[in-house]
Amino acid sequence: MPYRAESDALDAPIRILLITSRETRRWVIPKGNTPSGVAAHRAAAIEAEEEAGVLGAVCPTPIGSYRYRKRRSNGASLMVDVEVFPLAVSRELPKWKESRERERRWFGLAEAADAVEEEDLRELIGSFNASEFKAAARRETLLDAVVQKSRISNMFGWFQRLLPRQGNFFDLFEAHVKTVVAGADALTRLLHDGDHREDHIREVIERENDADEIIRQILREVRQTFLTPFDRSAIISLIGSMDDSIDEMQAAVAAISLYDVTDFEQEMKDMAAIIVDCTRVLAEAMPLLRDVAGNAKRLHELTERLVRMEGHADDIHKVGLKAAFTRFGPHDPMAFIVRREIFNHLERIVDAIEDVANEIDGIVVEHA
DSSP states (O other), rough: OOEEEESSSTTTTEEEEEEOOTTTEEEEEEOOOOOTTHHHHHHHHHHHIIIIIIEEEOOOOOOOOEEEEEETTTTEEEEEEEEOOOOEEEOOOOOOTTTTTTEEEEEEHHHHHHHHHOOHHHHHHHHHTTTHHHHHHOOOOOOHHHHHTTTTOOGGHHHHHHSSSOOHHHHHHHHHHHHHHHHHHHHHHHHOOOOGHHHHHHHHHHHHHHHHHHHHHHHHHHHHHSSSSHHHHHHHHHHHHHHHHHEEEEEEEEHHHHTOOOOHHHHHHHHHHHHHHHHHHHHHHHEEEEGGTTTTTHHHHHHHHHHHHHHHHOOOOOOHHHHHHHHHHHHHHHHHHHHHHHHHHHHHHHHHHHHHHHHHHHHHHHHO
């Protein structure tokens, strides 16, 4: 499922790329059979390039599956199960293999859901980055509600200034996760685009510096604020876990720069794709903390997905390490040590994001 955000803002609308089928010309997502020996998510990326002309980071963890009935050339109409992998589009090709056979078009989530025929696919698209949860997250304050209900004039805004200081934690949480999303995107570009590696390395470092400044602001708020939305230790643990993830991104690009690594194993690219999708999920979850009780169900769904992706990343990490040892260990141990370090940084990024998920679950349990 190729997707992109309309801007860098956390609440930026998500768009989905659909293509027309060859025969019926209905709107579908790129799909096809998995060749022998090719991982399912890699096969999905190949189909996206051939059928839709898009390239990007495809997450090895599927967001779900759907069924549809496919008519064979022999006349049989059989049910087919389709796993759906999110692909963060970084490039659109002007010409591609099936450009003369298909039309492609970007849709908003609601439009894309309406355009497809398969009910299960419609639900997957609708829940990919549900706008209703973002709207619910923007809960008005008690004073806002009183003013609206009672029609009290804004001249009484001075009353709000007499209330104990409450801080702007949610704005800072969302600002920090924005740096994490941007850092993950730059890291993935580094692993796929060797021609501009210095720019990608520099961006990750700059994003990590931005995150450090936000951490300092949050720690000041914790010390100076009378009323905090959650327990102070929960706030520190939450933001600390988020900061650990971008710290490890910075450590990964530092190792890549130090050892001048220019070629990357497919398992590294797959782990980076998982990281990109993890940060997308975090970007949806963070605004929902503004109303934990109202958004508890969705928050649990998102954290459950993060935990599942972390487990998948662990499996890829093991496979990648074994392949690297087989390739380099016997005759070039230093090359293996370098790749092991990069693999370990990538694993620690996902581990830190899982820690964020656990912190969010703890907040949900405590406050919902």
